[in-house]
Amino acid sequence: MFDYLLLFSLFAVAIGSTLQFYLNRKLISPLKELIESTRKVKEGSYPNPIEVHTNDEMGELITHFNQLTHQLKINQQQRQRLVSDLSHEFRTPLSNLNGYLSALKNGVIEGDPKLYQSLLEESKRITKLVAQMEQLKEWDIESTLPLSDKEYINIKALMEQSIEMFRWLLDKKAIPYEMKIDNQNISVNTQGITQVISNLVDNSIRYYQGNDPLIIKGECLEKVYKISITGEGQQIPLTEQEDIFDRFYRVDHSRSRELGGSGLGLAISKEIVERHKGEIGMTSNGKIHTFWFTIPL
Template identity: 75%
Template structure:
């Protein structure tokens, strides 16, 4: 404002003196020259004051418009520094400031989502490890130490099984973390492959178990070239097949079907389960550590991570995953874009 005022005053002074110099060389009465100089001075003074006032008002408005979002950014940054997550800042323009605020809002939302996810994982892990695997191990080991029970091969086998379940749970958590944190990199490792071959390979890994349990099965997979992360798709197939075998009831075969539906390739696995799945559970069955029957142990019910891992992998392929339940007949399906 000082610079603008100084500039206006210097310009007015220059105009005034130039005009006075020119008028002195003109044949004019002395009184008229004095009147002209006085009028010119008044006009220039009024013009200068008007320019300074209008310029100051415009400067104040534009500066406030520029500073306001900066102040909001500073306040929001301070809240993040304190461990809090502010509400998104309103964006009113598409200029550089608007773009900066938009990026800041996205960064804040991403940080908050990551923090919520970390807290949920830590909470879920604490619960899963504490009840019942570690509780069982601690109970049996304490009893063995105090001599309340005697060790025998059956007990040692039980402790070994519990330890293996803990190891499997940790491995599944590593898989889930891998697809959470490095998903963009992993999904970028795609290859063109006949997906019917992947279906066959996935079933081959379970063929010995299917034969051992005398579980009939049918396979019908159409050939189709797709671009996928091979290990990811095999992981999804393995998780769904494992669930079908785990809950299988001796009533009809497990049907594995692969078909082209519009612009996607749909893979479905259908089998008779041991119980009906309520509608409320259908919405949550793909969540982490979720079990339909909460009373089941991990020996039968699993860790509740298989479907969550499958959902993460399928969504990273821009596909969809879901289930259809009709009484005890359950169909789990997922799609991959062609």
């Protein structure tokens, strides 16, 4: 019996040691990975996500750490892109202002009302660009948060009110237009959707080239409300249509700058629509373009 008891004890110790080794390894291994990944983040790099194999507190901690490093990486990429975009965007107008002001100071050229007006318009474009950057930053910061500032509104009334603000400009440029808007109440951020509609209408007017009327539609579909603006405009190459909603994108850089475009209006519109869980896009045959977006009912 003593021999059997001794054998059983040794067997129990062996199993216990093996089980303890396995449990310690299971606990220590992800902890070591977490420590190593934390060290890499501290050094300024962003490690690959740590695999999660459990649903306990350790698994929850690793999940939160993965989400944190992912968000830090996104924030860093956004900062780098923003700095690059801003330096590129401000370089030309600031160079123009500096060149003309230096020439005026040194007496190389003489000032006249036309020149001063050009310098003023260039300064206004920079001011407008800064204001749009602030708007874009606000939507970027809140892009991962729930959109709580929403209310039920009559979308037809909102569209008609938004388009009314452009009536004088449409009449001034003799641009015909037609509206076909379905009556529907939907839950939206009123300020944001008004800005999207205004951006699309403003772009359609700014780059309008043709004789046919702009077609402004509001359609109540099965699960979404779709708003679209169709009209003739500046040609957009098929290869570049996917980039139209990118920040600072221009089809024709020199012409767009002359018309006052900053390449931010559609990017801001995309941020706002996506915050509403909607979609935004365009269809075009190169000359006639339809810009559209949807909001879930």
